[in-house]
Amino acid sequence: MEKTKNISRRDLLKIMGVGGVALGTAGGLMATKAEAKSNLAPNIAIIGAGLGGISLSAKLIDDLPNAKINLFDADPILYYQPGFTLIAGGIYDKKDTEFQKQDLINEKVNWIKENIDLVNPDDKSLVTTSGKTYSYDYLIIATGTTYKFEEYEGLSEEIINDPQYSNIASIYTVDGSVKAHTMIQELVKNGGKAVFAEPNTPIKCGGANKKVNFLLEDLATSKNMRSKVQMHLYVGGESMLSSPVHAKMIEQFFLERKMPYSMRHLLRKVDKENKIAYFDKLMPYTENGVQKTAIEQVSVPFDYLFVIPKMITSPFIAKAGLAVTSGHVAGNWVDVDKFTLQHKKYPTIFAIGDCAGVPKGKTGASIRKQYPVIAQNILDHLNGKPLSAKFYGYTACPLLTRYGKAVMVEFNYEGVDPSMPCFGATRESWLNWFVKVYLMKAMVMKGMVFAKA
């Protein structure tokens, strides 16, 4: 409220501008009828009905109205995951993030409520978990990430979601986010030590845990409890984010606000009973020209633990020989060209969203740029033309830094990539908070999933 009163006329105009753009795309364009781009009738299979699979299926129906589109996914609910940090922060409720897929999937798309167990890329067929076989001309893999909480000894997704374990949560599940909110409330009421742990695998929205860490610090400060709330962020990798400029900015914020952090500390085990987290401190060194890592074990007592799981992709991807084959992510993530999103070995296979093996782009905002690219490239391929559309790695993560403030973190393969000058590349502002909290969900859930934004 206070923030609203203090808003300058210029800010208000900017908000109206951004609001107009966002609502225009979310609402206004909904009314416009998309024009077909081809009468061809390919048989397209999409595995995974998350933000990526649903948005692309809607676009393909617009562009190729005669196409047969089979969309496979057994899960009837889509959670708006960018809202999970807002649940933890007490701004959204669980129900604000919950959507029935039947309300989102275009009626011309054939939604098959089964998961895929097997892909045979050489004969272009799929097998569902119940053993039914389907063929395809084009295949789109949109299966997101698979969480591996159990790779931390003593943890599992059940424990994360179980209210009985009331001091261990993850904002990467909806129930974990609800629990995280209660934990934050307890911390600012009674004090205690909060430990935040992040893995060294690729993760979606790399800023998410930091957002919650920032909100906790801000809330504790505003409630005069900062001296009683200890916090420490342990990052398994070697930087705060995959965008170097923003990684530096985040470190700067942590230092300025006296929020301790350690990098190259990978959670290994959690002793729930004694409330101790065990980390491997990873210390790289070179011996006779060979890169090695020395490991020192570090034990950290905690009152509250906020964990991000290690992430991999659906097992069928590696089984089918579709995964990245070299480097530190070998055996995972779909091996696609980072610009065209076309599989490097199988030209009729594409990947969208978090499962794509591209160096950046594990955000919903990336999907907004990816789905028109894949739709165009399928059209080009159908017409025997070189693929013309490219994804340049756009990734966006509005970083909530305080209640009422955020930095619009936006970058691509090359560097920072602000979509509007008023957002600023590294500037904390109330405008960015407003966009994240009030506009983005509408843009995604009323626009993007219908291929209208």
Ligand SMILES: Cc1cc2nc3c(=O)[nH]c(=O)nc-3n(C[C@H](O)[C@H](O)[C@H](O)COP(=O)(O)OP(=O)(O)OC[C@H]3O[C@@H](n4cnc5c(N)ncnc54)[C@H](O)[C@@H]3O)c2cc1C
């Ligand atoms: C805490 C948090 C905060 C975030 N904040 C932001 C943010 O601020 N901004 C932003 O842009 N993004 C944010 N994101 C990231 C964003 O939510 C994801 O990038 C996006 O939802 C990924 O969409 P997807 O379609 O790739 O995967 P998902 O939405 O995860 O969907 C994958 C689908 O595939 C299905 N599936 C899996 N395996 C199979 C199979 N074998 N067969 C059939 N179906 C299968 C699943 O059931 C699921 O429905 C955040 C995410 C989290 C968790």
